[in-house]
Amino acid sequence: MAAPRIKGVLSPVVTPFKRDLSPDVGRFIAHCKWLLSQDCGLAVFGTNSEANSMSADERMALLESIVSAGVPTDRMMPGTGACSINEAAKVSAHATKLGVAGVLMLPPFYYKGVPEEGLFRFFSEVVQRVGDARLRVYLYHIPPVSQVPISLGLIERLLGKYPGIVAGVKDSSGDWSNTKAMLDNFAKGGFDVFAGSEEFLLANMRHGGKGCITATGNINPGPIDNLYRNWRSPDADRMQAAITATRKIVQKQPMIPALKAAIASFGNDPQWKTVRPPLVELNAEQERTLITELKAAGFSMPGLA
Amino acid sequence: MAAPRIKGVLSPVVTPFKRDLSPDVGRFIAHCKWLLSQDCGLAVFGTNSEANSMSADERMALLESIVSAGVPTDRMMPGTGACSINEAAKVSAHATKLGVAGVLMLPPFYYKGVPEEGLFRFFSEVVQRVGDARLRVYLYHIPPVSQVPISLGLIERLLGKYPGIVAGVKDSSGDWSNTKAMLDNFAKGGFDVFAGSEEFLLANMRHGGKGCITATGNINPGPIDNLYRNWRSPDADRMQAAITATRKIVQKQPMIPALKAAIASFGNDPQWKTVRPPLVELNAEQERTLITELKAAGFSMPGLA
Numbered sequence: 221m222a223a224p225r226i227k228g229v230l231s232p233v234v235t236p237f238k239r240d241l242s243p244d245v246g247r248f249i250a251h252c253k254w255l256l257s258q259d260c261g262l263a264v265f266g267t268n269s270e271a272n273s274m275s276a277d278e279r280m281a282l283l284e285s286i287v288s289a290g291v292p293t294d295r296m297m298p299g300t301g302a303c304s305i306n307e308a309a310k311v312s313a314h315a316t317k318l319g320v321a322g323v324l325m326l327p328p329f330y331y332k333g334v335p336e337e338g339l340f341r342f343f344s345e346v347v348q349r350v351g352d353a354r355l356r357v358y359l360y361h362i363p364p365v366s367q368v369p370i371s372l373g374l375i376e377r378l379l380g381k382y383p384g385i386v387a388g389v390k391d392s393s394g395d396w397s398n399t400k401a402m403l404d405n406f407a408k409g410g411f412d413v414f415a416g417s418e419e420f421l422l423a424n425m426r427h428g429g430k431g432c433i434t435a436t437g438n439i440n441p442g443p444i445d446n447l448y449r450n451w452r453s454p455d456a457d458r459m460q461a462a463i464t465a466t467r468k469i470v471q472k473q474p475m476i477p478a479l480k481a482a483i484a485s486f487g488n489d490p491q492w493k494t495v496r497p498p499l500v501e502l503n504a505e506q507e508r509t510l511i512t513e514l515k516a517a518g519f520s521m522p523g524l525a
Numbered sequence: 526m527a528a529p530r531i532k533g534v535l536s537p538v539v540t541p542f543k544r545d546l547s548p549d550v551g552r553f554i555a556h557c558k559w560l561l562s563q564d565c566g567l568a569v570f571g572t573n574s575e576a577n578s579m580s581a582d583e584r585m586a587l588l589e590s591i592v593s594a595g596v597p598t599d600r601m602m603p604g605t606g607a608c609s610i611n612e613a614a615k616v617s618a619h620a621t622k623l624g625v626a627g628v629l630m631l632p633p634f635y636y637k638g639v640p641e642e643g644l645f646r647f648f649s650e651v652v653q654r655v656g657d658a659r660l661r662v663y664l665y666h667i668p669p670v671s672q673v674p675i676s677l678g679l680i681e682r683l684l685g686k687y688p689g690i691v692a693g694v695k696d697s698s699g700d701w702s703n704t705k706a707m708l709d710n711f712a713k714g715g716f717d718v719f720a721g722s723e724e725f726l727l728a729n730m731r732h733g734g735k736g737c738i739t740a741t742g743n744i745n746p747g748p749i750d751n752l753y754r755n756w757r758s759p760d761a762d763r764m765q766a767a768i769t770a771t772r773k774i775v776q777k778q779p780m781i782p783a784l785k786a787a788i789a790s791f792g793n794d795p796q797w798k799t800v801r802p803p804l805v806e807l808n809a810e811q812e813r814t815l816i817t818e819l820k821a822a823g824f825s826m827p828g829l830a
Contacts, residue, residue: 241610241650272635275611276580305546305802306580328803329635330577332670338803345546345802365637367672368803497610497650498633498643498673 225356225387225412226297226321227430229421229445231255231437232266234479235274235282237494243274243282247492249289251438251483256295257523259449260441262286263324265299267365267392268435268476273496276307280314293319297433301326301360305342309349312357322356322387324433329366339368340377347382355385362392362416369393372405379411390433392416396423403427418444419467422460425451435475436467439482439521469513477502478510485511486521530661530692530717531602531626532735534726534750536560536742537571539784540579540587542799548579548587552797554594556743556788561600562828564754565746567591568629570604572670572697573740573781578801581612585619598624602738606631606665610647614654617662627661627692629738634671644673645682652687660690667697667721674698677710684716695738697721701728708732723749724772727765730756740780741772744787744826774818782807783815790816791826 233255236247252262264286265271265279274282283298300312300323312323325346327339347355359378361370370389378386388411391399399420402413407428415424415432421444424432431448440463447459470478477495481502484492493501502510538560541552557567569591570576570584579587588603605617605628617628630651632644652660664683666675675694683691693716696704704725707718712733720729720737726749729737736753745768752764775783782800786807789797798806807815 267635272608273610273633275609275615278609278611303577304580304583305578306583310580328578330572330670331803332672334803335805338805341802341805365635367637497646498636498639500640500643500646 223294223321225430226261226294227412228259228261229431229437229441229448230261230263230297230414230433231441232268232299232433232435233262233264234438234476234483235269236492237496238491239494241494241496243278244491245282245285248282249286249291252286252291254524255438255441256291258441259445260437261295261297262291263297263299263433266324266433267362268438268479269299270476270496270499271299273499276302276311280311283315283318287318294321296320297322297324297358299324299326299360303328303330305345305349308346312346312355313350313352316350316352316355322358324358324360324390326360326362326366327368327370329368332367334368336371336374339374343378344381347385356387357382357385358387358412358414359389360392361389364392364394372401375402375406375411379406379409386411388412388414388430390414390416396420399424399429400427403429417467418447418463421447421463422451422456435479436470438479439470439486440466440519442522466514466517466519469517470510473502473506473510474499481507481510482514483521483524487524528599528626530735531566531599532717533566534564534736534742534746534753535566535568535602535719535738536746537573537604537738537740538567538569539743539781539788540574540576541797542801543796544799546799546801548583549796550587550590553587554591554596557591557596559829560743560746561596563746564750565742566600566602567596568602568604568738571629571738572667573743573784574604575781575801575804576604578804581607581616585616588620588623592623599626601625602627602629602663604629604631604665608633608635610650610654613651617651617660618655618657621655621657621660627663629663629665629695631665631667631671632673632675634673637672639673641676641679644679648683649686652690661692662687662690663692663717663719664694665697666694669697669699677706680707680711680716684711684714691716693717693719693735695719695721701725704729704734705732708734722772723752723768726752726768727756727761740784741775743784744775744791745771745824747827771819771822771824774822775815778807778811778815779804786812786815787819788826788829792829
């Protein structure tokens with residue numbers, strides 16, 4: 221019998237770095253555990269994790285470290301996409317063997333304007349090379365960053381060829397009409413649609429979606445999870461407005477350094493501010509604005525060190 | 526005494542693949558040797574080499590294989606850019622130790638809209654991690670694909686901090702006014718500007734550039750090199766028009782599969798048509814058009830098997 225699919229609120233876990241820019245395993249495990257304590261699943265190695273600023277070896281080692289630390293694999297959906305079939309297959313096979321609930325797979329993102337047939341062949345080749353019936357692929361549609369889309373036509377072809385393996389999508393297009401089209405076309409066939417931002421969580425749940433995978437889950441997981449669990453409540457629209465308001469404060473700044481600055485500030489741990497180039501940490505003014513506005517809105521990170 | 530800098534016409538060497546999509550070492554060595562026989566340098570692992578569709582390990586192994594086969598390292602400028610500092614530094618150090626003339630380095634290309642400061646830190650970190658005085662970095666400006674530019678401001682900062690190490694640029698913007706600005710600002714200071722297409726070779730030479738690094742060098746190296754050697758000739762404009770006309774025939778089709786189809790056809794070796802996903806080989810109609818138009822223009826690949 222297949223394991224139940226992962227659902228709910230997941231966070232692309234931000235990756236802490238040491239002064240020498242190496243991944244900080246201790247802080248990473250601690251942050252994963254804090255997120256789990258808030259009922260937030262772990263989409264480690266997403267865009268907001270600076271995953272593509274790390275080598276495949278670094279990501280595989282980090283994944284092993286959290287598994288060894290007892291973080292439950294059925295709450296994990298690591299990002300395993302890459303520009304090369306080899307790397308995508310290697311990292312996906314590794315994660316699948318460790319028992320993760322699924323993998324979140326970017327399309328190959330170097331070449332632009334590639335044909336749908338080429339993307340189909342890419343994902344097909346990766347699925348076949350992994351060759352593991354436990355593999356669950358969540359396609360990662362994030363055209364503002366990857367510039368290479370996951371079209372409805374591609375989903376249809378992949379679902380047709382790999383039913384059960386191709387399990388869902390994260391839609392980070394920021395375009396609700398696209399998320400809606402994914403839901404309308406595929407949700408009833410067992411294709412799990414996650415909104416790419418909590419801004420669309422309530423709408424996604426109302427139309428048959430399975431939750432959201434969201435950057436701000438790193439700092440505001442409790443209230444987002446609360447809406448996920450109570451989306452049928454008469455209070456749901458107010459809850460949606462509240463979490464969207466928090467997101468909008470964070471979004472005024474560059475997202476990844478802002479998330480790290482918030483953790484550094486609310487967790488009293490300045491080392492968290494470190495990002496890997498090509499990203500740059502917030503300047504003093506940006507940081508002051510972010511923290512002041514979050515505090516004024518009554519924001520907190522309960523239970524953080 | 527520092528070795529003389531590489532210059533002239535280089536080709537981003539297309540990478541042959543076997544039926545199982547693994548790199549075909551034998552055909553790769555043969556193509557490198559044919560290019561050298563036409564006085565064309567080897568910018569292996571460029572965009573047109575499908576370098577980003579290969580893992581770092583595959584690229585390092587291929588480089589070792591051509592060095593072992595006796596291909597001269599002073600005619601090589603391998604691409605070594607990557608999204609992660611680790612990979613860019615590892616591959617660049619490996620190539621530098623093998624004695625290559627220089628490395629062609631993409632900016633990290635996953636995150637878009639990153640600050641110039643972040644790109645400066647990225648390249649800076651890579652140069653420091655390589656830690657080898659023989660390193661020669663050629664910056665790779667190809668905004669239509671990478672979507673992340675190498676600005677004049679970034680070049681100025683990197684040249685200021687790493688004179689002698691930061692050696693030049695390949696400008697694949699397709700915008701002559703940008704190439705001209707690079708020449709005007711930096712060429713006299715020992716910064717070597719290569720046009721990213723033979724279309725701008727004559728203009729580049731007339732304004733102090735050092736040559737070109739061009740996709741179509743894979744199939745038309747002789748005539749392009751002839752213009753490079755004779756750019757002061759009264760016949761230069763006619764030579765420029767002829768090589769541009771050939772390029773325009775190839776450019777009507779998707780470039781990488783078209784180059785491979787031409788080698789397959791003129792070299793009587795159909796296996797050359799194979800590309801790695803997400804790319805797709807030419808369809809029959811595209812291939813017929815390409816080969817017919819090339820033949821009608823009197824195109825040939827002298828000395829090809």
